[in-house]
Every structure is written in structure tokens, then in C-alpha cells.
Amino acid sequence: MSTLTKISTIYFSPSSTTKKIAEKIASYFEGSVEIHDLLMYEDDGEIKEFGDFDIVVVGMPVFAGRIPEIARKKLENFKGVDVPAIAFVNKGNANLGDALLELTDILKENGFNVVGAGEFISQHSIFTEVAKGRPDEKDLERINEFAVKCKSKIEDHVKCDVEVPGNKPYCEYKVVPFKAVCDESLCTFCYDCVSVCPHDAISDDDPVLTDHEKCDGCSACVFICPEDARSFNSEIFNQTEPVFVEKFSKRQEPEFYF
Numbered sequence: 001m002s003t004l005t006k007i008s009t010i011y012f013s014p015s016s017t018t019k020k021i022a023e024k025i026a027s028y029f030e031g032s033v034e035i036h037d038l039l040m041y042e043d044d045g046e047i048k049e050f051g052d053f054d055i056v057v058v059g060m061p062v063f064a065g066r067i068p069e070i071a072r073k074k075l076e077n078f079k080g081v082d083v084p085a086i087a088f089v090n091k092g093n094a095n096l097g098d099a100l101l102e103l104t105d106i107l108k109e110n111g112f113n114v115v116g117a118g119e120f121i122s123q124h125s126i127f128t129e130v131a132k133g134r135p136d137e138k139d140l141e142r143i144n145e146f147a148v149k150c151k152s153k154i155e156d157h158v159k160c161d162v163e164v165p166g167n168k169p170y171c172e173y174k175v176v177p178f179k180a181v182c183d184e185s186l187c188t189f190c191y192d193c194v195s196v197c198p199h200d201a202i203s204d205d206d207p208v209l210t211d212h213e214k215c216d217g218c219s220a221c222v223f224i225c226p227e228d229a230r231s232f233n234s235e236i237f238n239q240t241e242p243v244f245v246e247k248f249s250k251r252q253e254p255e256f257y258f
Contacts, residue, residue: 005053007031010078012038012060012071014220017122018090021135021143022059025086028147029055038074039198039220050080055154057086058107061125064174065097068218070198075106084154085112092124093131094248101166114162116150117257125219126178126232127244131251142254149258164257176217178232178240182208186229193221193230
């Protein structure tokens with residue numbers, strides 16, 4: 001694709017798996033790379049517009065059947081007239097809900113030509129025994145298959161109308177009861193968790209303290225902590241974990257929509 005000048009990855013990836021999938025898909029295209037990490041993106045209301053010779057890869061995790069509310073608001077600032085877009089959601093082997101429909105709707109409403117949509121599986125970010133170690137080699141083969149198909153459609157300049165599963169109105173946002181806590185005996189006060197939290201829920205003065213009214217359980221602070229000081233170790237988590245693991249232990253596979 002010699003005419004392609006830029007490929008942009010747009011993702012919200014608290015545990016880094018959505019980011020890795022976006023990067024993997026983007027690697028199949030030639031051109032300069034631009035990264036939009038919505039976890040760190042400051043939403044100042046400025047509109048980012050894409051144009052000719054652009055392509056975007058947009059990835060979101062699934063939070064209780066929706067894409068994260070904070071990520072949705074930020075994504076609405078990205079627009080492009082007939083710019084090819086590859087959309088995918090990344091779920092923890094649990095329910096897809098309306099997340100993929102929500103994502104493709106936003107992209108279509110903002111002018112993008114969604115050439116392909118996918119749902120991929122990764123290790124669950126809260127209940128990490130679910131889909132442990134995924135995406136695995138079999139998943140990577142499916143990601144390859146998806147990327148190649150999308151690339152072919154872009155090269156053929158196909159105008160698409162991708163249909164994906166989901167319902168309208170979308171399911172309501174749910175308040176996740178699992179909040180990250182910090183083991184003060186392990187914390188070295190590196191402040192990595194403070195810098196990565198998209199909700200400013202962790203105190204600048206004392207990173208051991210978390211405002212659970214602001215926290216949505218995204219897991220970014222848990223995965224960035226170099227000392228494993230942060231976790232979802234609470235009574236409600238410990239009660240729910242074995243039930244959730246049993247319910248969603250059966251392997252699910254990626255699905256594609258073109």
C-alpha cells in the first residue's frame with residue numbers, strides 16, 4: 001500500500017492487551033505511525049480530523065457490556081470523512097453486550113468507513129484466572145486473519161456497511177463494585193498509579209489512598225504497579241471471584257464482522 005502515509009492507533013487499554021492487539025493489526029500496514037492512547041489523552045474538546053491516505057485502528061475493552069464511558073467521550077473527538085477504520089473490542093472471555101455496536105456506531109457517526117469489526121479475547125483484567133495467558137498463539141493467528149482481510153478491503157477501496165451484534169438502546173452503564181486497594185507495606189511511592197489513573201482517583205499526596213467514588217475499576221493502576229502493591233483484594237471481590245471464574249471458564253473465540 002504505497003499510497004498510505006499514516007496509520008493511527010486509537011485505544012483505551014488499562015491492562016495493555018487492547019494496545020497490543022491494536023499494534024499487531026497496525027503492523028500489517030506500511031506508513032508512518034501515530035498513537036492516540038485515550039488512557040492518557042487530555043480531553044480539551046479539540047477535534048482531531050483524519051483525511052486522505054489515513055487509516056485508523058480503534059480498540060476498546062468491554063466494561064460490563066459497554067465501552068468505557070470515559071473512553072467514549074474522548075473518542076467522539078476523532079472524525080474523518082470516509083477514512084477507513086478497523087474497529088475491535090477486547091473482552092475478558094465474558095459477555096460482549098452492546099460494546100462493539102456502540103464502538104462502530106460512534107465511528108460511523110463521526111464519518112469513518114468501518115471496513116471490519118472484531119471481538120477478541122484477552123485475560124480478564126479483574127478476574128485474571130479467566131482467559132489466563134490470552135491472547136495466545138491461536139488468538140494471534142485469528143488477529144492475523146482479521147488484519148489481512150481488512151487490508152484487502154482497504155486496498156480494494158470498498159465502501160462498507162458493517163453490521164455487528166448488539167441492541168439499542170445500549171445497556172445501561174453499570175457501577176463495577178470492585179475497586180483497587182493498595183497494600184501500604186508494598187508501596188514504594190513511585191506515583192506511577194497516580195499518573196496513569198484516568199479518573200484522578202488516586203491521591204497526589206498519598207498514593208495509598210484511592211477515592212472509590214471516582215474509581216471505575218479499570219485496572220490501570222494494578223497493572224502499572226512495579227511492586228504489585230495494588231489489587232482488587234476486597235470482601236466482595238473474594239466472594240465473587242470463584243463464581244465468575246466458574247461461569248466464564250469455557251473458552252470463547254474471536255468473531256469477525258465484514
